[in-house]
Amino acid sequence: xxxxxxxxxxxxxxxxxxxxxxxxxxxxxxxxxxxxxxxxxxxxxxxxxxxxxxxxxxxxxxxxxxxxxxxxxxxxxxxxxxxxxxxxxxxxxxxxxxxxxxxxxxxxxxxxxxxxxxxxxxxxxxxxxxxxxxxxxxxxxxxxxxxxxxxxxxxxxxxxxxxxxxxxxxxxxxxxxxxxxxxxxxxxxxxxxxxxxxxxxxxxxxxxxxxxxxxxxxxxxxxxxxxxxxxxxxxxxxxxxxxxxxxxxxxxxxxxxxxxxxxxxxxxxxxxxxxxxxxxxxxxxxxxxxxxxxxxxxxxxxxxxxxxxxxxxxxxxxxxxxxxxxxxxxxxxxxxxxxxxxxxxxxxxxxxxxxxxxxxxxxxxxxxxxxxxxxxxxxxxxxxxxxxxxxxxxxxxxxxxxxxxxxxxxxxxxxxxxxxxxxxxxxxxxxxxxxxxxxxxxxxxxxxxxxxxxxxxxxxxxxxxxxxxxxxxxxxxxxxxxxxxxxxxxxxxxxxxxxxxxxxxxxxxxxxxxxxxxxxxxxxxxxxxxxxxxxxxxxxxxxxxxxxxxxxxxxxxxxxxxxxxxxxxxxxxxxxxxxxxxxxxxxxxxxxxxxxxxxxxxxxxxxxxxxx
Numbered sequence: 001x002x003x004x005x006x007x008x009x010x011x012x013x014x015x016x017x018x019x020x021x022x023x024x025x026x027x028x029x030x031x032x033x034x035x036x037x038x039x040x041x042x043x044x045x046x047x048x049x050x051x052x053x054x055x056x057x058x059x060x061x062x063x064x065x066x067x068x069x070x071x072x073x074x075x076x077x078x079x080x081x082x083x084x085x086x087x088x089x090x091x092x093x094x095x096x097x098x099x100x101x102x103x104x105x106x107x108x109x110x111x112x113x114x115x116x117x118x119x120x121x122x123x124x125x126x127x128x129x130x131x132x133x134x135x136x137x138x139x140x141x142x143x144x145x146x147x148x149x150x151x152x153x154x155x156x157x158x159x160x161x162x163x164x165x166x167x168x169x170x171x172x173x174x175x176x177x178x179x180x181x182x183x184x185x186x187x188x189x190x191x192x193x194x195x196x197x198x199x200x201x202x203x204x205x206x207x208x209x210x211x212x213x214x215x216x217x218x219x220x221x222x223x224x225x226x227x228x229x230x231x232x233x234x235x236x237x238x239x240x241x242x243x244x245x246x247x248x249x250x251x252x253x254x255x256x257x258x259x260x261x262x263x264x265x266x267x268x269x270x271x272x273x274x275x276x277x278x279x280x281x282x283x284x285x286x287x288x289x290x291x292x293x294x295x296x297x298x299x300x301x302x303x304x305x306x307x308x309x310x311x312x313x314x315x316x317x318x319x320x321x322x323x324x325x326x327x328x329x330x331x332x333x334x335x336x337x338x339x340x341x342x343x344x345x346x347x348x349x350x351x352x353x354x355x356x357x358x359x360x361x362x363x364x365x366x367x368x369x370x371x372x373x374x375x376x377x378x379x380x381x382x383x384x385x386x387x388x389x390x391x392x393x394x395x396x397x398x399x400x401x402x403x404x405x406x407x408x409x410x411x412x413x414x415x416x417x418x419x420x421x422x423x424x425x426x427x428x429x430x431x432x433x434x435x436x437x438x439x440x441x442x443x444x445x446x447x448x449x450x451x452x453x454x455x456x457x458x459x460x461x462x463x464x465x466x467x468x469x470x471x472x473x474x475x476x477x478x479x480x481x482x483x484x485x486x487x488x489x490x491x492x493x494x495x496x497x498x499x500x501x502x503x504x505x506x507x508x509x510x511x512x513x514x515x516x517x518x519x520x521x522x523x524x525x526x527x528x529x530x531x532x533x534x535x536x537x538x539x540x541x542x543x544x545x546x547x548x549x550x551x552x553x554x555x556x557x558x559x560x561x562x563x564x565x566x567x568x569x570x571x572x573x574x575x576x577x578x579x580x581x582x583x584x585x586x587x588x589x590x591x592x593x594x595x596x597x598x599x600x601x602x603x604x605x606x607x608x609x610x611x612x
Contacts, residue, residue, distance in 0.1 A: 142286050144266065145181070145214040147327055148174040155330040158304055162351070163203035163335040170330065173207070180211035191216035192262040193241040196234070196255075198222045199313035201335045208244060209319060213285065218260070219267040220280075221314040225577040233278045234270045237472060268472055269316050271415045271518060280472030281416045283316070287466040291418045292324035294441045298423050299355060299383055299409060301329035306351050306380065308334040308344070310358040311516060316419045321357065331355070341365040345375050352380035357411075359516045360386060360395060361546045363403075370402055377404050383426060387411040387516075393434045412437035412502070416481060416488055418466040422446065422502050436501040437494075446502060447487070448494055457505055460494040461487040510601060512541035512551050514579045519551050524582065527575045528553060531568060533561035538591050538599045539582060542608035552608040553582035556590055584611040 141147040151160070152174035160173040168176060189195070195212045199205060199221045212219050220238045222231055235243065239258045266285035270278045301307065309322040326333045334351060336343045339358075344365050347353070356363075363386065369375035384405045396408045407426035410433050413419040424438035432438075440446050443465055448458030467488045470478035482488050491511065494504050512519040521539035528537035536556040541549040557563060565585040572581045586607070592600040 141289060143214070144210055144285065144289070144324070145177070147289060147324070148177055148210070148214070151327055151330055155303060158330050159332045160327065161203055161206060161333050161335065163201075163206075164337075166203050168203065168207075176207050177210045177214050180207055181215035184211060184215040184217060187242070189215055189217050189242065190259065192218060192260040192265070194218045194220050194238055194260065194268065195242045195244060196220040196222055196238065196240040198224055198245045199318070200224050201309065201313055201337060203335060206313065206323060206335060209313065210323070213266050218265045219319070221267065221269065221319060223312055223314040223577060225312075225579070227575055227577065229575050230278075230577065234280075237278065238268055238270075238280060263469060265469065267316075267319065269415050277523075279474060279477055282469040282472055283415075283418050284469055288320055288418050289324060289328070290443060291420060291441075291466045292320050293328045294443065295321055295411075295420050295423075296325040296329045296331075298425065298441055299325075299357075299385055300426055301326060301331050301355055303330040305329065305331040305354040305382075306334060307331045307355050307357075308336060308347055308351075308353055310336070310339050310344075310356070310362045315516070316415050317357075317413075317516065320419050341369065345369045348375055348378055353378060354380045355383045355385070356381065356405075357385040360391070360548060361515055363395065363399060364546060367398055367402055377402070379404070381405050383407045383409060385409045385411055385423075387413075387437070391434050393430055396430050396433055408433050410434075410436070410438055412504070414462075414490055416468045417444070417462050417464075417490075418468065421462050421490075424501075432501060436497075436503050438502065439500045440502075446496065448496060454498045455495050457493060457495045460490045460492045460502065460504070462490060463487045510540065512539070512549050514549055514551065515547035517579050519580045521551070524551055524553065524572065524576065524580055527572050528555060528568060531563065531571050533557050533563040534568070536591060538601065538604055540601055540604045540608050542584070542605075542611070544583075547579075550583040551580065552604075552611050553585045554588050554591060554604055554607075555585060556588055584608075586611045
């Protein structure tokens with residue numbers, strides 16, 4: 001370790017303890033910024049008598065001065081063409097711990113901020129003396145282009161993307177995205193132009209999606225499983241300038257010449273909403289990067305981690321969580337042609353996956369393969385993140401005991417909040433992982449309404465910079481979802497404990513979550529009702545071991561008509577993505593009603609598990 005090992009910092013003493021503090025912090029500052037974190041793990045002194053307040057601040061001032069001098073001398077930095085600016089930050093002192101930190105920014109010659117963050121030296125009193133742990137807190141770049149440029153600067157040779165036998169390093173990815181961004185501009189893409197992209201999980205398509213945003217466009221991702229009718233239902237309200245569908249060819253499909261005001265958007269993510277009509281959640285670029293970095297930091301993603309993508313790139317959990325989050329950590333993203341037992345097992349056999357974010361169904365594929373002997377226990381697997389459905393204690397224990405993961409993390413989020421809202425934390429006990437959706441991630445606040453003491457059940461609401469800018473061209477829906485103070489109504493009923501962890505107790509909306517995808521009953525009911533033989537239909541969710549929930553339909557036929565469950569299922573398949581099609585269906589003479597005349601959905605939910 002440059003500057004001496006652990007023993008070099010033993011025995012620091014001085015007549016004035018503040019001098020020892022100052023000397024210790026300067027020693028840490030001059031060790032250098034490029035050592036492995038393990039180099040600092042055993043650095044401690046047992047002779048420093050700590051004096052709080054001004055002593056700590058003097059030490060931090062010395063660290064900042066030393067770092068600034070080294071920057072001025074050009075003795076360190078992320079690469080040519082950038083400068084590294086350092087400024088002091090607030091020191092936090094809490095009992096037997098203290099944090100001394102300095103902020104930094106990597107800035108290009110033209111003034112663009114590539115990435116910002118802080119180095120922090122944590123000092124903790126232990127029986128062995130004062131222990132020092134250096135950590136880096138990375139704050140995201142302000143743009144996708146800046147994020148990739150920064151990654152290319154400080155991790156040029158780390159593999160960024162893998163798809164089959166194709167690979168791109170971070171240097172190559174940055175170059176490819178810049179080339180394609182230039183191609184989009186040459187094709188006539190203007191800032192804030194909307195580009196609909198059929199988000200197939202290929203390396204070239206991932207590059208194109210990143211390039212659209214890097215070029216200043218607004219991504220409108222389309223799920224490849226959507227029908228033509230569903231695609232039209234998005235293209236028309238989105239007023240996209242371009243459509244990119246397989247095979248490729250940016251700029252070939254010009255849809256409209258409408259210009260849009262620049263609102264700093266990265267994507268318009270369409271969700272069916274409670275009415276079943278497509279609604280476009282407008283997601284801003286900087287908050288998307290903030291959310292991506294928060295997810296990566298909470299999970300503990302590291303440089304070089306192998307991270308398979310199990311969510312579609314059209315999903316906010318695909319583009320943001322599965323691409324941008326690993327990029328903030330300089331991890332390696334693995335794209336799968338499909339999420340199936342064959343593809344997952346093949347990937348796990350070939351690559352040392354270390355962090356996996358997947359719904360229970362995908363975890364089940366891996367568990368089956370390990371149990372059958374088809375797949376060795378993944379030796380590198382460290383953390384598994386899930387959250388598509390209620391997580392059973394049995395699944396958590398199996399992931400730890402049989403797959404070998406050290407931690408299972410449960411995440412909760414929604415498109416309108418740019419994805420993640422709350423997460424459990426690595427190291428949480430099984431009870432917290434299975435019974436809660438965790439605590440809010442950094443920069444996000446949650447509450448339940450109406451107000452009450454901890455444990456009160458109410459409507460879960462979210463506020464923070466990652467809340468959407470609104471629904472596209474729908475002021476009424478935006479006002480119904482987000483109040484004047486910026487609180488987003490999630491539609492879920494929850495309670496928040498004294499520990500700050502959130503427990504979901506039900507959904508005030510009737511959304512069915514199928515393997516991580518939202519299926520809104522109104523949308524399916526409208527398709528069923530369009531069948532000539534159908535008088536009325538109601539759809540609810542029923543538990544399913546593989547995907548969490550499945551839609552179950554209850555149908556009342558018109559007098560004098562006939563239709564079978566298979567016929568109605570085929571009817572739905574012609575208009576809906578396959579995960580929205582009812583898995584089971586029962587014909588009724590009439591739907592049960594409440595006293596007020598509404599469909600008694602709770603009664604249907606009780607019946608749904610028994611529908612064959």
